Every structure is written in structure tokens, then in C-alpha cells.
Amino acid sequence: MNDIYDPLLNYISNRIKVNEKDCQIIKESFTPKTIEKKELLFKQGGVCTTTSFILKGSMRMFYLDKKGLEHVLYFGFPDWWVSDIGSFYQHTPSLLNGQALERTELLISTYDKMEELFTEVPALERLFRVITQKNLAALQQRFLSTVSETADQRYLKLLKRAPNIEQLVPQHQIASYLGILPESFSRLKRQLHSK
Amino acid sequence: MNDIYDPLLNYISNRIKVNEKDCQIIKESFTPKTIEKKELLFKQGGVCTTTSFILKGSMRMFYLDKKGLEHVLYFGFPDWWVSDIGSFYQHTPSLLNGQALERTELLISTYDKMEELFTEVPALERLFRVITQKNLAALQQRFLSTVSETADQRYLKLLKRAPNIEQLVPQHQIASYLGILPESFSRLKRQLHSK
């Protein structure tokens, strides 16, 4: 009754109506996997063939640019979906690295299994449309915030949205998420404190 | 046989299988509308209650920041969908203004009609999931390009992707899309030409 799939089934049944049979199909579409700290679930340049639901742990999805700098696109925590969505659905090279920030437990699925799942459980097709729309809306906000506000304004906003973020991930990852270097982040915090 | 809905029905039937009845339902879900140059289809701060398919003309979706600067999130041309997706689906205040760059003809629909449409024509639910996923993937790329590249690199990339963009929209709109001011854009082009 209490197994490893429960967080996923709870996540789904909190959002859409599913019956016993749907749950069975869902369970059969996902495989448990554990990755160690620093291990990559998917790699920039390769095709990201998985989409995963985080059970435990934390991850960062980041892009390594031509100058060798890393840019965190988003973090992943329990109940989050992680993937390079462009690579996953269009079978193109991934822009992102999906890396565990600590030992992380996942339920992973593949493109074919997900498409099959959407056909067999149409309510899930709807759920994923809605999730993707919310992600798009959130990224639009983040993009506009990035082009119109300074790093300290973005930092204060982040703290409001995720007050415990500083406990969850190291500072230089937060800097990278904010789009600045650790040195600038240090400076920024000092200036904020001196007020 | 040849009516105002044809571009939309072509757009859809090029992507999914629809029968005669589906087409009828689709037509009933959209209303033609024409807006004049500079007119706003939806306004920042208000709820964006429409999602629209562009038949003819062009638009820009932009955010007006606290300092009074405008930031173009995207342009819209024939066969594009325009809306503030967050506002539309979550009934929250829109971040964006949707403005016509010239006289523009649209087919517009509402939240309730779209949700009904998705229920009556499930293949459309799938189509919109896929469109949204592609938009999300494209915005991720744009975001990463914005935080990792200089304005001239982004400009050259834009020219590759949309070589005729300079004919379609005025320069200061392109500057705004690139995330810089018209003055910086002028200078940037001069520097590129002097090589």
C-alpha cells in the first residue's frame, strides 16, 4: 500500500481524477532510479531521452556556455519534473545538463512511454498541457525580470518566492540562477546588509 | 469553400487529423476581429481573456517596466498564436501588452471556448500541448542566449533565424527584442558594419 510510487500517484491524483487502472498504467510507465551527488541525469549535447519525477533530493539544470561559464536554468526538488523539454520532445541535442546536487531518487520515463501514457490516460495529456503552460508563464516572468531588473531586485524576489533556498543549494548556484558571478553575488549581499 | 477561417483550418489540418465535424466546431469557437495599428488586443494589468490566431498583419507582445522601458517578449505574424498565457489560463493580471504593429486581422477565442474545444476535439488538446512545449523550449533557448551572449551575438543569431525581420518591424522594436536600447543598437550595427 505504501510504496515508492506513492508521491507520484499523490501528485497526480491531487490534480486530476484517476482510477485504479490508470494508476497501474502510470506505475508501469516509470522506473525508479537513484543518482549520486554530481552525477548527470542528462548531458548537454546528447539527446535527453528521459523525463523524471523527483522523489527525494535536489538537482540543477544548467547550461555551460562557450566561455566555460555555467548558467542555472532551474532547480528541481521533490514533486518536480526534470528534463530538457526541447531535446526530449524533438529528439535534438540537449542544451542542458541535469545534475544531482545531492543523492537523488527519481521515477524516470521515456518519450515513447509518455506518449503512450497520454493516449491511454487522456486526463494526463491535459495535466501535462497545463503544467507546461504554467512553466511557460513562469519562464516568461523570469525572462522579463532578468531583462528589466537588477541582480539585487531579482535576488530579493527570489528570497520572497523561496525563503529557504539558501539552505537548499550553495551560494554560487544561486548566483548562477540569478545570472551573475559568485563575486558579484558576494558584493550584492554585502551592499544589501549594509542598509 | 474559401473563407476567412481557411488559414486556421489549414494550420490545424497540417498538424493533426480533423474531420468535417471537428472543423465546424473549430469555426464556431473563433470570432473574426480586426484591430488597427497601435491598438491593444490585451493590456498589462488587465486579465487577458483571449487567445488569438493571426490571419494577417503583425503584432508585438511587450512588457512596460517600472522605469517606463518597453521589453518585447515576442512578435506575432500570420499563423501565430498570441496571448498572455499566464493571464489567460490562470485569470491573473497580464504582464504583457499585445499591440498591433499595423492593421491586423485575427480569429479570437476565449478560455471557456478553448477548454470546451479541447474536450470536444482531443487531438487539439494534444496539438496545444505540443505547441506549448515548443514555445517553452524556444524561450529556454532565448533565455540562455540572453544571459550568456552579448547583444551583437544575439543580433546575428536573430538575423539568421529571421533574415527578413528588418523589413517587418522598425529598428527600435528589434532593439527592444534584443534587450538593448535603440542607441546601443545603432552603435552595435555601426561596429558590425565597420568590419
Next chain:
DNA sequence: CAAAACCATTGATCTATGTTAAGATTTCAC
């Protein structure tokens, strides 16, 4: 058709953040 509004360009200066370098502290691996 003329006045007004808008648009592109240039130059001088300013500012947020990057760059480089160094030292202090914490964490990790053998």
C-alpha cells in the same frame, strides 16, 4: 500641407556587473 510626433544616429559620461587575483574557510577523498 504644415506642425507635431516619432525615429535613427552620434557623442560624452555613468553604472552594474565581469575579470583577475589573492586569501580564508569549509568539505571531501584517500
Next chain:
DNA sequence: GTGAAATCTTAACATAGATCAATGGTTTTG
């Protein structure tokens, strides 16, 4: 447990792009 690696901080300097201001050209509008 100890040395190596990773992390955080500070400081001096560099730079992309913003800001402010002025000019001439173009479109819009009454």
C-alpha cells in the same frame, strides 16, 4: 586525519550597455 579541492569573500580594474543630450530625417495627423 591530512592534504587537496571546492567555496566564499574582498579589492582593483575593465567593459558592455545605459543614460543624457543634441541633431536631422521621416511619418502621421489634423
